[in-house]
Amino acid sequence: MTTSAELQARRVAAVPRGVGNVTQIFAKKAKNSELWSEDGKRYIDFGAGIAVVNTGHQHPKxxxxxxxxxxxxxxxxxxxxxxxxxxxxxxxxxxxxxxxxxxxxxxxxxxxxxxxxxxxxxxxxxxxxxxxxxxxxxxxxxxxxxxxxxxxxxxxxxxxxxxxxxxxxxxxxxxxxxxxxxxxxxxxxxxxxxxxxxxxxxxxxxxxxxxxxxxxxxxxxxxxxxxxxxxxxxxxxxxxxxxxxxxxxxxxxxxxxxxxxxxxxxxxxxxxxxxxxxxxxxxxxxxxxxxxxxxxxxxxxxxxxxxxxxxxxxxxxEKLCDRANAIGKTILDRCSALQNNSNLNCIGDVRGLGAMCAVELVKDKSSGEPAPELTAALLKSASERGLILLSCGTYGNVIRFLVPLTASDELVKEGMDIFEAALTDAVAKVA
Structure with missing residues (x-):
């Protein structure tokens, strides 16, 4: 079996560094809102290929x-x-x-x-x-x-x-x-x-x-x-x-x-x-x-x-506009609850339309200073735990959620559980 580490070494040798990668996960197969790496590890996909597979990976139609x-x-x-x-x-x-x-x-x-x-x-x-x-x-x-x-x-x-x-x-x-x-x-x-x-x-x-x-x-x-x-x-x-x-x-x-x-x-x-x-x-x-x-x-x-x-x-x-609103509410409600968690004190803003949702991470809510280091640590921890997330923002401190609109309620909840755990872990490491 070819491993992601082996492929990463080949990628570094063959592909210019200007082509960036969010993760070093090499995809082998994907289905709906999940994908599996060359190493056989399962991931929940909250990136959807940057809002491309709104209808999920490998939709039969x-x-x-x-x-x-x-x-x-x-x-x-x-x-x-x-x-x-x-x-x-x-x-x-x-x-x-x-x-x-x-x-x-x-x-x-x-x-x-x-x-x-x-x-x-x-x-x-x-x-x-x-x-x-x-x-x-x-x-x-x-x-x-x-x-x-x-x-x-x-x-x-x-x-x-x-x-x-x-x-x-x-x-x-x-x-x-x-x-x-x-x-x-x-x-x-x-x-x-x-x-x-x-x-x-x-x-x-x-x-x-x-x-x-x-x-x-x-x-x-x-x-x-x-x-x-x-x-x-x-x-x-x-x-x-x-x-x-x-x-x-x-x-x-x-x-x-x-x-x-x-x-x-x-x-x-x-x-x-x-x-x-x-x-x-x-x-x-x-x-x-x-x-x-x-x-x-x-x-x-x-x-x-x-x-x-x-x-x-x-x-x-499949009424995916309605589904987008339902998924978005789940994500925004969960992120708003985390924003009010005094033990975190790092979510400056929660925003979204439908299932295009984001949280802006800050060093503390009183200053509102962007926290790109925390964002990077969160992405790493989420990836290690089996969740693919994307960042964005002029200051590199925004986490964006782009869940495929065909994702089940159970999968969205599982992904948000991983997000919360990864955020808590990242806050502890960066502090």
Whole structure:
């Protein structure tokens, strides 16, 4: 039997160190919300491949759809010989996307590709170059994605210069003292000092920041942002790559805010593990690009499209939006109870929408100083105890919970028991 330690040695020799790993667990098989390592150890998966397998690992409906498509054909390139399941998937996404008016969809392969193409269609439609993003936001590791991303280490350091006409403004991070008013003032100050709004094509925002720390946009800010975009003819681009497909208790997080976007980027949970992303936008915006200006050799791969159709079916049939809310309540209730445990004194904030939940760890609640060392110790202890967790946040001090939405109540409870034990252990070690 090949061990994880042996594979780690091979990985170090063969793969560049810039490709980071959260754990040194080498997966051998996975099922629903559990996986087993090459060493034969069982783990509860609270990462879901970074919100990709919302429908669980190896869902039988997805496997069946993939197998059936593979028997027909695996690749012909949509731009050469189109196929039905790309078109029908576009129709389904057009019908459910949080877009005002008729929509059209372009499929790609990765979240970063979706962001790149969202910028392209915004510029083509408006004839303007400028794009605005937010501090703490994450939009990918391509050159434009890095320019838009509001976190320097590890995503931007050493990789510049970045594309011009990209502007980063303050995000209304409530826990860290931000507010809707401050962020709106930041935008208006940008319009006065750096770029005229008539030169801005789009504003891109994650309704819940992913890598930035699961920071939830205040509803009043999203409403104000929509009004500001309408006032200046700027497109509102919602990055739903991590928040989409039932993760927040609704199909898309924008549904929590009562406003529509002009363009929405999607990936991760869209195809349940197959590489697929989508750019869904107002029909007039999406049609502004000339034929050949959008696309890609693997964009909208038919096997991935088949899996995405199965994902949409499973979400509806198994009522995974409702399930996300139930799982989220379990996690948030447990974390709130731990926050009130005076023996810990390290949970500064508990937040979440649906099953997109997080705790922000601090050195003590009175100071609110970030505790990245504690976070690292918690991740290590959880892994040793059989629980896969992910961190995030500008200061590396946020634990995010991304439980597959098909997880049983018993498995969620077991995972949270391990989390509590690991947190208690980490607090004792770091103290």
């Amino acid at each position: 997805l496997i069946k759809a993939i197998e059936e498509q593979l028997k027909a054909f695996s690749h012909v390139c949509f731009q050469v010989t189109p196929y039905e399941n790309y078109v029908s998937l576009a129709e389904r996404l057009n019908a459910i996307a949080p877009i005002a008016g008729p929509a059209k969809t372009m499929l790609a392969s990765t979240g970063a590709e979706a962001v790149e193409n969202a910028v392209k269609v915004a510029r083509a439609f408006t004839g303007r170059p400028g794009i605005i993003s937010f501090a703490g936001g994450f939009h990918g590791r391509t050159l434009m994605g890095m320019a838009l991303t509001g976190k320097v280490v590890p995503y931007k350091k050493g990789y510049g210069p970045f594309p011009p006409d990209v502007y980063n403004v303050e995000f209304p991070n409530v826990f860290h003292g931000g507010s809707t008013g401050q962020s709106i003032r930041s935008l208006k100050s940008l319009f006065k000092h750096s770029v005229d709004p008539s030169n801005v094509a789009g504003i891109i925002i994650e309704p819940v920041q992913g890598e930035g720390g699961f920071n939830i946009v205040p509803r009043e800010f999203m409403v104000a942002l929509r009004e500001l975009c309408d006032e200046h003819g700027i497109l509102l681009i919602a990055d739903e790559i991590q928040t989409g497909f039932a993760r927040t208790g609704k199909m898309f997080a924008m549904e929590h805010f009562g406003v529509k976007a002009d363009v929405v980027t999607m990936a991760k949970g869209l195809a349940g593990g197959m590489p697929l992303s989508a750019i869904v936008g107002r029909a007039d915006v999406m049609d502004a690009s000339n034929p050949g200006g959008l696309g890609g050799t693997y964009a909208g791969n038919p096997v991935a499209c088949a899996s995405a159709h199965a994902v949409l079916d499973v979400i509806a049939e």
